[in-house]
Amino acid sequence: MKNFVFHNPTKVIFGPHTVEQIGPETRSLGGKALLVYGRASAKHSGLYQRTVTALSQHGVEVVEHGGVSPNPVLHHVREGIGVAKAAKVEVVVALGGGSVLDTAKAIRAGALVEHDVWKFFTGKQGIKRVLPLTCIPTLAGAGSEMNSGMVLTNSDTRQKFGIGNKLLYPNVSILDPETTYSVPPDHTAYGAADAILHLLEFYFTTRETFTPVQDHFIEGLVSSLMNCGERALAAPRDYEARAGLLWGAALALCGLSAAGLGRVGFPMHMIEHSLSALYDVPHGAGLTVIAPAWMIIQAAKKPAKFARLAERVFACDPALPDAEKARIGIAQLRDWFSRMGCPVNLETLGIPAADLPLIAENAQGLARLWRLHDYDQASIMAILQRCRHSQPGEWP
């Protein structure tokens, strides 16, 4: 096990009928709030009104910044920073999915500096202080509600970059599984896949070889997320399934799964970010296309950990050779993505084969930022080639 520091100060309030606690929790952090939210869904569901009412009842003055899009974009964050500065807000409240939470995080950091917020993402400036943040996540997946990361897309430069900073943990996150009942099947599946692939990035990229605590933690969460994901698709108002997804996705990326694993990479997310940046595909949908191809190539080099996953999560016969177990495990995971309604090839995403070099080139921008030096044009192209058009159930 490698050295690490684990310090996650987020207060998680979990359960049905907890949304109204946004009032007192936010009030304890400031009297004037910027409320960040998305497009129509929070207003349709009544959640927007419940949040505003709870804030008002506790004496929190609310300034609004709605309209966050999936794959949140820089120019909209800049607008939010302008609003926050003009109104001199003391706290930020995020109501929505990962895109809303990440927008709120960028605003909480950007509102306290004079330079452009994108400099945080390119590493040209460091985050020194932030406004407090309270969150009501309405989608299980990104895990932003309990972690120190944020991801943003710069449409001008076509870069989707993610960074982490210990100041970015939300102060309070209110996780009410009932708020996720209205998430449609596709985004329920994408969210579950995103959380599963957060875990598997760590699992497959660590160089440590004896990490039973982390391995069991990850395998257990992957199994739980798959189980709850299936149940939530079958019955969208299954409280236990929604609860398992919401808590499981938060735990998947809260720092625990990677603690002690040393230097880990996010190569599947790295390539996916280029798909989202160039074609605005949903993050989870891009991931389920990229992940199996990446895994096949990795497993050919180091099958042992893939074999372990196949045994632990897919009940694969331990007596088989590692390479065979690895193949079975990856195929089962890909079939599961497919059964959940996620795309498993670039064709389904409508991305033409002629664009592959462009995607590979774009991905290298993030490879440099994240220091994934093994990923050059050729190696990224090799991964992309394998996810072009093989069908569900067919080996890519």
Next chain:
Amino acid sequence: MKNFVFHNPTKVIFGPHTVEQIGPETRSLGGKALLVYGRASAKHSGLYQRTVTALSQHGVEVVEHGGVSPNPVLHHVREGIGVAKAAKVEVVVALGGGSVLDTAKAIRAGALVEHDVWKFFTGKQGIKRVLPLTCIPTLAGAGSEMNSGMVLTNSDTRQKFGIGNKLLYPNVSILDPETTYSVPPDHTAYGAADAILHLLEFYFTTRETFTPVQDHFIEGLVSSLMNCGERALAAPRDYEARAGLLWGAALALCGLSAAGLGRVGFPMHMIEHSLSALYDVPHGAGLTVIAPAWMIIQAAKKPAKFARLAERVFACDPALPDAEKARIGIAQLRDWFSRMGCPVNLETLGIPAADLPLIAENAQGLARLWRLHDYDQASIMAILQRCRHSQPGEWP
């Protein structure tokens, strides 16, 4: 899944050669520290000197309160509170096992009030504020380094009571697995057993029936702790084993394993506390005697969860009936305790059969405090009868 609040603000610094960080971390919390430690071992190992030097080099003035005993006692805590008050310390530093950490927690709370500290333990007073606390745990087991609990023995009343309060989380805990190399085999095993039984108290006493996130988390940690415990006995300086034990034991009781399980009890610990209070037996050793007997009686009523543990942790054939799986799992766990050198009957602890009614009577004091209303004289006696003298490998 039941409603919960999870908020663990402890900063964990993990790895070899991290002990010296006690200097700057403590200095950031105060300039005058009470250093709480045990008897000889920290001085023999050089750890005491490293700690004092690191504190001095960062300008922290040190006042000492050494001599904490296993099963820490009230009168020694009262002395420490006297020292802390007289010296007007600003921060408490704990160097030692769970007994030292719990003593330090009681002092950090007791130093800021005028009433007797025992009133916190009997519920007659609530904790409102505490001194900051930094810790260097030197034994894997109790988990006090990352949680909000503390346990103390009142020798006058022969009560060993434990309480929790959200203000009791340490501010910083420095977990250096190398500091546990010198823990002798018996206490290494007792610590592993203690951590495993923290997890299993939650696992077996929850009334929730669909909790895949928590079940996988607990099963994975139990497996890891068993694996690492065996390795540490075989090779006391096996870094990976010591690291897995230290991190696994901290995670076992940091709040995550119980989050969402609703009302859970600590009945095995409850009865063990009476053994420690009356006979001063090591906590882990008392637990390995009590636990199998408690489990046998519980499994007779509700075998399903015991059967699940047997499948997941002991690779028990899923096709067997639940009652049979439960029996196999409990027997395997008891045999494991025994192989690790832990006692599995009261006779080995030197406790005479004639004392059983006295133990059962004592345990009811804590049963009332912890609201374990099912545990009366008869039901506790039934458990104690089953752990009298059956041998390792023999069904009690």
